[in-house]
Amino acid sequence: MARTLLDKVWEAHSVRTLPSGQTQLLIGLHLIHEVTTPQAFQMLKDAKLKVRMPERTFGTLDHIIPTTDQARPYADPMAEDMAAHMYRNMKDFGLNLFDMATGKQGIVHVIGPELGLTQPGMTIACGDSHTATHGAVGAIAFGIGTTQVRDVLATQCLSMAKPKLRQVRVDGTLARGVYAKDVILAIINQLGVKGGVGYAYEYAGDAIDRMTMEERLTLCNMSIEGGARFGYVNPDATTIEYLRGRPYAPAGEKFERAVGWWKSVATEPGATFDDVKRIDGNALEPVVTWGINPEMSVGVTQRIPAPESAPEAERPTYREALAHMGFEAGQPIKGAKIDVAFVGSCTNGRLSDLRIAAEVAKKGKVAKHVRALIVPGSQQVAKAAEAEGLHEIFQAAGFQWRKAGCSMCLGMNDDKLQGREMSASSSNRNFIGRQGSPTGRTLLMSPAMVAAAAITGSVADVREILK
Amino acid sequence: MSTVTDFKRRQISGRGIPVTGNDIDTDRIIPARFLKAVTFEGMGEHAFEDARKQNPEHPFNSPAYKGASVLVVGQNFGCGSSREHAPQALMRWGISTIVGGSFGEIFFGNCVMLGIPCLVATQADLEWLQKAIERAPQTPVQVDVEKQEVRFGDRVIKATVPDGPRNQLVAGTWDSTAVLLEAGAAIEATAGKLPYVQGF
Numbered sequence: 001m002a003r004t005l006l007d008k009v010w011e012a013h014s015v016r017t018l019p020s021g022q023t024q025l026l027i028g029l030h031l032i033h034e035v036t037t038p039q040a041f042q043m044l045k046d047a048k049l050k051v052r053m054p055e056r057t058f059g060t061l062d063h064i065i066p067t068t069d070q071a072r073p074y075a076d077p078m079a080e081d082m083a084a085h086m087y088r089n090m091k092d093f094g095l096n097l098f099d100m101a102t103g104k105q106g107i108v109h110v111i112g113p114e115l116g117l118t119q120p121g122m123t124i125a126c127g128d129s130h131t132a133t134h135g136a137v138g139a140i141a142f143g144i145g146t147t148q149v150r151d152v153l154a155t156q157c158l159s160m161a162k163p164k165l166r167q168v169r170v171d172g173t174l175a176r177g178v179y180a181k182d183v184i185l186a187i188i189n190q191l192g193v194k195g196g197v198g199y200a201y202e203y204a205g206d207a208i209d210r211m212t213m214e215e216r217l218t219l220c221n222m223s224i225e226g227g228a229r230f231g232y233v234n235p236d237a238t239t240i241e242y243l244r245g246r247p248y249a250p251a252g253e254k255f256e257r258a259v260g261w262w263k264s265v266a267t268e269p270g271a272t273f274d275d276v277k278r279i280d281g282n283a284l285e286p287v288v289t290w291g292i293n294p295e296m297s298v299g300v301t302q303r304i305p306a307p308e309s310a311p312e313a314e315r316p317t318y319r320e321a322l323a324h325m326g327f328e329a330g331q332p333i334k335g336a337k338i339d340v341a342f343v344g345s346c347t348n349g350r351l352s353d354l355r356i357a358a359e360v361a362k363k364g365k366v367a368k369h370v371r372a373l374i375v376p377g378s379q380q381v382a383k384a385a386e387a388e389g390l391h392e393i394f395q396a397a398g399f400q401w402r403k404a405g406c407s408m409c410l411g412m413n414d415d416k417l418q419g420r421e422m423s424a425s426s427s428n429r430n431f432i433g434r435q436g437s438p439t440g441r442t443l444l445m446s447p448a449m450v451a452a453a454a455i456t457g458s459v460a461d462v463r464e465i466l467k
Numbered sequence: 468m469s470t471v472t473d474f475k476r477r478q479i480s481g482r483g484i485p486v487t488g489n490d491i492d493t494d495r496i497i498p499a500r501f502l503k504a505v506t507f508e509g510m511g512e513h514a515f516e517d518a519r520k521q522n523p524e525h526p527f528n529s530p531a532y533k534g535a536s537v538l539v540v541g542q543n544f545g546c547g548s549s550r551e552h553a554p555q556a557l558m559r560w561g562i563s564t565i566v567g568g569s570f571g572e573i574f575f576g577n578c579v580m581l582g583i584p585c586l587v588a589t590q591a592d593l594e595w596l597q598k599a600i601e602r603a604p605q606t607p608v609q610v611d612v613e614k615q616e617v618r619f620g621d622r623v624i625k626a627t628v629p630d631g632p633r634n635q636l637v638a639g640t641w642d643s644t645a646v647l648l649e650a651g652a653a654i655e656a657t658a659g660k661l662p663y664v665q666g667f
Contacts, residue, residue, distance in 0.1 A: 015650050016650055293490050293546075410548075
């Protein structure tokens with residue numbers, strides 16, 4: 001019987017079936033950051049346990065670090081304490097840390113693929129829900145909590161149940177101005193924020209086949225926002241060319257042998273799925289969220305829906321969303337005034353994202369009332385962007401050019417919304433309070449659309465700017 | 468020091484607290500600014516902090532629910548961020564069991580790791596249970612994880628937990644490090660068969 005990537009990778013990493021019936025799953029790559037690990041290391045110390053396979057864990061600093069001055073000690077004493085714990089724990093347990101001095105620091109989900117640590121056929125875990133990102137290369141990659149981080153450190157394993165598998169097919173050709181971000185927002189809108197609970201998503205179809213690796217990373221990143229703990233794209237020629245020459249990817253003859261194995265883990269023709277959903281890529285326009293979860297979105301030419309248009313059970317959430325956002329049902333999303341523009345995050349903080357945003361930034365200047373931040377996803381992204389002069393384009397247009405980190409995606413450093421500010425954001429969550437202000441408001445969209453909103457001062461249709 | 472029996476989560480009884488609404492994410496349960504602490508200590512007092520400040524009527528503010536331990540929620544509770552700080556905050560506030568329509572999967576897994584059963588009931592039963600608790604907050608909610616049912620007063624509703632986690636909770640093996648370590652050399656043997664671990 002034809003098998004899926006999920007079947008093959010799960011089986012290859014299955015250590016045994018536990019008495020509970022769950023699988024003891026080996027984790028091939030463990031990525032860690034400063035926020036969700038100090039308690040796990042403390043648990044390890046308390047239990048006098050060592051790290052089982054220290055060469056399979058890699059860490060970085062991304063969530064709490066400032067994006068202005070990154071010299072230590074950090075101005076925020078709690079951030080400094082957290083960083084100090086990270087350095088000490090990495091040293092005490094003999095683990096690899098990509099800090100600022102290495103030139104390889106960045107958001108954990110940007111640097112994993114960028115360094116070639118992330119490879120097809122792996123199981124990857126990280127104390128971070130956006131670990132789903134790494135599925136873009138054909139890995140089974142998912143977020144875990146801190147006690148599970150302890151388990152991976154101590155045993156290199158997790159107790160897991162194999163999810164059902166849904167194939168999400170996107171066929172057709174994306175129009176100019178429509179990007180991977182719009183595709184995943186449309187998928188979440190159509191399948192719902194809880195549509196993926198109990199499932200993993202296999203993304204397929206010719207629109208996905210044509211995507212670059214960076215686009216696939218954006219796509220898989222937000223699987224969790226649709227309720228799916230992980231999502232993946234089968235490895236293909238795009239995957240192989242992306243990995244060739246990366247520092248932690250195999251080299252020479254080993255690379256050729258790796259390619260053979262990577263191809264062998266892909267889903268076989270004729271494999272069956274628990275469910276198949278189809279999205280028409282031809283029909284998509286730039287998408288903007290209007291509410292308080294990533295499902296609540298419309299095309300940029302559309303109007304904000306009325307609660308009555310939603311199923312009965314969803315209507316209270318719709319009303320809460322309209323009240324929080326200060327929107328009226330029936331109002332066009334285009335023209336909604338913004339205060340802040342943010343391009344960055346593990347969703348859209350890669351070089352191609354910055355290039356697209358810069359292309360739009362060339363068309364105007366940041367509106368006077370808008371505070372606009374460009375935060376590269378990693379030091380290497382920043383360096384590559386600067387080599388192309390993107391930072392100068394942004395600065396000339398009135399955007400702030402920052403250093404790499406998670407920044408305003410979750411507001412754990414100084415990059416926060418103030419009061420009820422409205423943010424046009426290339427990040428992944430529009431939850432109440434997400435961007436650092438309990439009353440702050442977030443409109444999720446592609447980096448191109450964020451740049452368009454920044455120079456317009458309100459939600460704009462980037463297709464009109466780019467034409 | 469706890470004994471193994473203390474870990475078994477078969478029957479749990481405690482007063483209930485209803486938090487209505489769907490898609491309550493982990494940012495809402497514990498805002499990110501509280502994640503800057505390097506321990507989970509004191510996390511309980513910040514559970515739902517911003518929601519409580521914005522809404523004085525929030526159940527976590529109400530004296531009627533002081534000392535409650537069975538949280539009854541809606542659909543997709545705990546979606547979003549993987550932060551274990553969310554179940555840690557609820558647990559340290561006093562929550563020992565959650566009954567809802569569905570749960571964010573990472574949140575659900577984190578709860579299992581802390582020995583907090585998350586049971587799934589129908590929308591109709593949840594609405595009934597939430598209203599019944601509002602009317603009689605002193606009445607205990609009796610949760611039977613093994614039988615997969617919840618009793619309130621004289622009514623019993625079905626509330627399920629998937630087999631794997633239920634077995635872990637009932638057997639008291641949810642704190643999984645020791646169980647995983649029992650695999651011993653089989654861990655290295657599995658790793659040894661993976662081409663990428665062997666360096667191709």
